[in-house]
Amino acid sequence: MATLSDVAIEAGVSPTAVSRYLNNRIALPQETRDRIDLAIAKLKYRPNLLAKRLSTGRTEAIGLVTPEIANPFFAELAAAVEADAQLHGYAVYMSSTQGxxxxxxxxxxxxxxxxVDGLIMMTNEPDDGTLAELLSLQQNVVLLDEDIPGVSLPRIFVENEQGGYLATRHLIDAGHRDIAIVSGPQNLMSVRERMAGxxxxxxxxxxxxxxxxxLLGAYSRDHGRASATVLLGSDDRPTAVLACSDYIAVGILSMARQLGVQVPWDMSLVGFDDTPFAELVDPPLTTIRQPIAEMGRAAFGQLLALMNNTAVVPQTRLPVQLIIRQSVRNLGETSL
Incomplete structure (x- = not known):
């Protein structure tokens, strides 16, 4: 296995020059850089990562904390973070916490x-102060999707309040007046903001x-199913439901079908996220689109800035969009 000294001899430079070149700590003439690159390719040299980490004080890895990887929303976020991290030479160590x-x-x-050198933190449970206390001692951390009050860290969110407003306005414009809302855990920022909209x-x-x-609970299909049982279990039921995640919406949809309630003719439904399955369910789901991949890229960009000691934006809010499909009935229409 070729060593750094072998590369130096092949390129006709000192081992220190090769080391500093590989760590971007020296400006060399183009001809010298070319000789080093050719020597590395010829000898198939691979840096000793342990030695490099000891010399630079960096692991060249970041942590990504996600509530669950099975949910397509978090999976898409993770994929975007990993893709950008790889472009900048960082590995991603992922933790699926299950709340x-x-x-x-x-x-x-x-x-x-x-x-790890830095952390992108996602949670789906309200903090009791424990996370805030630990994170207050850290610097290279970015909060993504949900807030953790009490810490001064860069944050990446979407316009949750506007999303809740757009979804509800769409139902009202379709003639609905009896509208329910099914959302996530009480005291979560996204829950409060979507409720405000x-x-x-x-x-x-x-x-x-x-x-x-x-009806507040978990951002889960089980909560959607349980909520649909409550809402559809009597004659006094809403004509429309805003589900504040697509996962909740899928749970509502499955229980509605089990109870013989047709969406959208008996009950209209709007989701929130626009995960990949939203257009594949029957009927295709009208939902609020979050720019999921853009959220992941923005989070890594802010973390990279922190790790490089450059300026960061304290809070980033990304826009949302109403995606109209077939799960909302205009009450002026007649059933087939």
Whole structure:
């Protein structure tokens, strides 16, 4: 296996010059750079990563903490982060926490123990102060998708309130007045903001928000199914539902079908995320599109800036978009 000294001899330079060139710590004439590159290719030299990490103090790896990788929303985010990280020479160590606070703590401690150079943090559970306390001691951390109050770190979010408003406005414009909302855990930032958008649209139209039609729980299919059982279990039921994630919407859709309720003719449904399966379900789901890949790229870009000690943006808000498909019925239409 070729060594750095072998490359230096082949290129006719000192081992120190090769080392500093590979670590971008020296400006060399083009002809010298070309000789080193040719020597590396000829000898099939691969840097000793352990030695490099000891000399630079960097692991050339980042951590990505995600609530679950099975959910297409988080999977797409992770893919975008990994693609950009690879372009900049970083490996990505992923932790799927399943909402387990101890797993989240463990991931943060890996950064503290210098197993990674930085961390992109996603959570789907409200913080009880534990995460904020740990993260307040860290620098190279970016919060993605959900907030963790009490820490001063770069944040990447979408316009959640506007998404809730657009979805509800679409239902109202289609003639719906009896509208329920099914969302994630109470006290999560995204839940509060999407609820605020829902309430704004309802208030503009002079429509009441019924407390028994506000169902909060997990961002999961199981919560969607349980909520549909409650909402559709009586004659007094909504004509439309805003599901604040596509996963919730799929749960509602499956339970509605089981109960003999046809979407959209008996009940209209709007989701939130526009994950890949949203257009594949029956009927294709009208939903709020989050720019998922762009969120991942923005998060890595901010983390890279932190790791390179360059300026970062304290908070980034990315726009959302209403995607109209076939899960909303205009009440002026007649059934086939």
């Amino acid at each position: 387990d606070r101890l797993r989240e703590i463990d991931a943060i401690q890996r950064l503290q123990d210098q197993h 829902f309430e704004r649209a309802m208030a503009e139209s002079g429509l009441p928000v019924r407390p028994d039609w506000v």
